[in-house]
Amino acid sequence: EDQVTQSPEALRLQEGESSSLNCSYTVSGLRGLFWYRQDPGKGPEFLFTLYSAGEEKEKERLKATLTKKESFLHITAPKPEDSATYLCAVQARSGGSNYKLTFGKGTLLTVNP
């Protein structure tokens, strides 16, 4: 069974204080790892897809990296508007036509001004 564990559950930062969120996963062959941002009461919003170990993607203050066992979402010099819940999800290569994603429980990030 595919499993995704995100840590920490919650993270509080001061504006400008860089940090990283972790997503560790167990999957029988990784087809893709996905990062989403979710604001309160809204649907998750797509950030990145990573497909193979060593891959990196960047968007503004966010950078996602991938190894064979985990992914990190690095946040550089965060601003209050980066406050949100960040979700990680994996898609297994096995399973034929089954493309469903398995999600972690998320990390609630709060950035104080």
Add this chain to the structure above:
Amino acid sequence: DADVTQTPRNRITKTGKRIMLECSQTKGHDRMYWYRQDPGLGLRLIYYSFDVKDINKGEISDGYSVSRQAQAKFSLSLESAIPNQTALYFCAIQGTGYGYTFGSGTRLTVV
């Protein structure tokens, strides 16, 4: 128009009532999903559909049913609502890049 539209946005219903949540999409994708989200439990898959004739149960399908009326429409029904079905419900579509696009969600409260 949004890629994925969910209606209603908020709903309060009484225990035992039947309720339907609706989802429609404008992207023409075949794969559609229903998830519920609860604090501390994350997103859990209820049902998914790969086309109009292919509907599958997810990990928490008990107490729910679905209907894929057309490629663009995928509805979730609670046949007899109970309080522990109070949650935030999301519909998602999936294109060729394998990632999901989510709707804005339906906040359902069962009293």
